Amino acid sequence: MACPEFLVSDVRATEHRGLDDLLSAGLGLAGLAGAPSPFADAARPSPAELRRRAIQTSWKGIADLGPLGGYGTVYGGVPDVPGREYQAFARVPGASQPHRVLLQVPDHLDPTHRCLVVAPSSGSRGVYGAISLAGAWGLPKGCAVAYTDKGTGAGYFDYADDSGVQLDGTRARRGETMLEFEPEPAATDAGVAVKQMNSRDNPEADWGRDVIQAAQFGLAMLDRAFPMLAPFTAQNTKIIAAGLSNGGGAVLQAAGLDDGQLFAGVVALEPNVHAAGQGRPLYDYATEAAIWLPCALATSRFAAVPFGRAPDGSIPPARIQRCASLHADGRLPGATLAAQADAAYERLRAQGWTDLAMATAASTTSFDLWRVIVAGYASSYARTGAADMPCGFHYVTIDRNNQPAPADAATRAAWWADGSGIPPGNGIALRGGMDHSDDPTLAGLDGLRNLWTGDGGGARDVRASIAASAVQLPRADLPLWVLHGAGDGLLPTAFGSEPYVAWLRSDGRAPLYWRVPHAQHFDAFLAVPGFGAAHVPLMPYGYVALERMWAHLFEQVSWPRDLPTPQATPRGEGMLRREMLDLP
Template sequence: MNIPRSVTLLCAALPLLSGCVSVASAAKRSPSAAAPVFEQWRETRHRGNDDLLTAGLGLDALRSTTAPAFANPAQPNAEEARRRAIWSSWRGIADLTPGGGFGEVYGNLHAAPGREFSAYARIPGARQPHRVLLQVPDNFDPQRRCLVATASSGSRGIYGAISVAGSWSLARGCAVVYTDKGAGSDYYDLDAKAGFQADGTPASQGALAFVPTDAEASHGVAFKHAHSGDNPEADWGRHLVQAVQFGLQALDRAYPQSAPFTPANTRTLGAGVSNGGGAVLRAAEIEGDWFDAMVAGEPNVSVAGAPPLYDFVTQSALLMPCALLAIDDLPQPPMQAQAAPAWTQRCSILKSAGLVQGEDTAAQAQSARQQLADAGLSEAALRAGTFSTGFDLWRAIAATYASAYGRYGAGEHPCAYSYSAAAADGKPGRATAEVRASWWSEASGIPPGSGVVLVDGNAAQSADDPLRGLNCLRALASGDDAGAKRVRAGIADAAAKAPRRGLPIVVIHGIDDGLVPISMTSDRYVPLARAAGAQIAYWRVANGQHFDSLLAFPDYRKRYVPLLPYMFAALDQVWDHLEDPARALPQDALIQPTPRAEAPLQRAQLSIPAVSGR
């Protein structure tokens, strides 16, 4: 799932680090899959005022609400585009506020000089390439070779997991390889016929990262997650395995005297959060000893036979604005006083459509709330869903995923949604060169945001049928027409299977998660994995919601705790076990932390589970 960049704070698997080569060799055999061919290879060096982890920005600049500048706003160079992308990626995922604890209580922000290797990769049969990128710190030791593989959260660009996997792995001298898993911020301006090159700079020709099919016949803005025609979620696991393959090839280039780097002689971990966590679990089901262990945080994962998350998202898009009126003490933002009139109107519209019952707003809100509860959503998750409701994220997510599941191209959306640059008045228009130049660095991978708006093609009928677009999206989950069958086929392709036996896995999920509810994802996946004999630990975190970045808001940090500390702790514990099997793997835990409110976060408040042998 994802949070558009328009809301400024919106919102890996770690291939096991090597303890030593001989240990990794004894534990694994080399998978036999054919090595893919990677194109548009680039190698860049990042030292001094331009390191791997923060691009030289450091904590103060990462906290700044002002993006790093482009000397020429319409045509940034590669270094400027990268620096702003790293700034945006940190701010979208981590809580960097003073007293929040990042870099002090948990996590690492120390400069990491080193090299980057990047390329385009392609899943067999895919129409479009995707990005892969390896960061190798200068203190990487080929004699203790280790690699962490991660996938971007949400639909973010290639640096989308840097605050998770980059922070943890680079501090240990491990290489980290990223994949945008077929989504990312390579938007394409269909009117200007312009996209982005391998180095993140805008261009209208050359080897662009994404050019939609039939681009000449379309208008507006296209982006890879919705318009590639590839249903990337169905291949998330293969994307992560392919990232490992790229990482190993890049390490061969970086250290030719120590080649070959293989899964048998390189300790490899998979780690990621949200959609990146889903990619971790999908990779865990692929045959072959690609990974030594996996850590998945708040994974977006659907299990065959259970309602998919798309079902919940479309139901929430319809009902949650009304249902929230039946809940007291909602977190802010959004400001409930400002949202209440629109939510009250939604209740009335739902009543007229026969979708809720009740003669007054209170009864209608209770009806909507009960339907969401019957679907499996807890009151805590409903309360945490206030943010997504207030900023219309449910509709944005549903429109994108419907297009992806159905493998539609630009201009083909089954419910008449499209995307356009925003004019000065906020209405659809043409993008300026300056706005277009910022997309690769700042866009979240799902509009609206970064100067791109979601256009509802049903608006002409809105007076007579104000729910036409949302009902259409909802019907794709249950209808019988060709479009619904096409979308449901894509949803089925994305369902998770059980992981392979013997692979250590840790799943971490906030009990209050309102975007990827625990009851609809991890609570279903873990029993599936255990029934298949998986070696899995499950950490459920009370007072944990989906977006650490929202803890920048005072009302959120009074209620919730960050989840990244648990990712780092689980990785530490898995690493320790791989280094010394006498140290136990993580075990199941129901974690009861205490939010920090306005005081600086203390480690004791997190109640991080301990393991035996430590």
């Protein structure tokens, strides 16, 4: 069968059976939750070893596989699913860099219920980034699953040896073969370039197109896999787009671009979504949070929440210093820490932050994720390379003592499998954007905030890139379900899902919307003691939504105009029980 014209590489086809299946690469649930899958030669892992570890990392980075979380007993499962994979590089018009597309085809594909699930990666992860949602549900069901990394992923380019990642996950140097990400040449001391942040493409604006290309690739590869059943088309194959976090935003972008009824249904979990004039884009509220939340969390109302205080019960010094810094430059009133913290809290409340979102965002603040996210996204939106990121930020390789040093071969080789797509981590550090004051990160954060609020050319460029990522209305008859944790502190519902759903309803659409009590953004964080006790996972609700979508598409179950949100209860210190989820 002919390959789609948007492919820019040959298709790599591999078989996965026995001890190397599609869903867990032969690791099973215990192996996925265990120690990192080993490489026989750390400096030269094989493509099969890299794939196995990439699948494991994607599972562990998204799903709660902890001993108390209930995965595999209360909900979900990791059965053995033999089959084939087809993978290639694709490119959307106007982009300089490709995105990965990958189709997993189970041997037991159901020819009487032709189903293709299309799944963009969550966060900034690589091509397997949605396997715990779409793969875990779709592959055992007999569906094929098409993935895209949507222009993100850990195909890091290291200028020290001018190397990047080729299609099979192994590293190669510029000019030797086609690479996942090949930025413009620079000096050997230019550090590390990250595709999402340094491609100069603003890939977020193309996430919907990436998803559509992944669906089209999936259909073409199904023709190749089952020529006796060809052609596979949107008319004879039900295509469900499913994603979470940035992947959730990507499927909603794709839904707004689908004017040819490609998708039969869409399920979006905790989506990073905004429409023009609706809600607030991530960069807006994340730069705000990076500056003001550390001080607001110093109020006594957050003393008992997870990560609200240091392990010894004290207020972390960096939060005290942030209050002092904002007070010293006239941005916060109050002569005492308590008064300053209350003023920061009230400021965020006035901007739409809820107590629940701030409380959960104590974890994001403690892990310094706000600064990491906005530094990288600023570069993506400003369309800068590795050497000219805004506010002096840059990515460098480091040694075990956190000092700049060239990466060794083993560190480089593992990046594609282990990286989250947004450093720091895996021997790469975020540097720059700091001064020598008592609050060294504030100056850089103010600079990043000014790229949203300012009047300069850089700010106009950033705002234009963000505007280009806004979603459009989906077609009126598209079954669409948005699910979001009520306690999401990274992508608060008040800024994304709720205004998006309200916008759809005001224009005659009828999306289903669940704002799940006690769920938050990172299921993987639920294995952290104390944090998991206060929450429930969101993933089981995504599986329920996909199951309901299946019933509608294949069993003629009517699509409801409304469906009551389950009233979940926190897990507590013991093991998760099914009744805590209140699943229908």
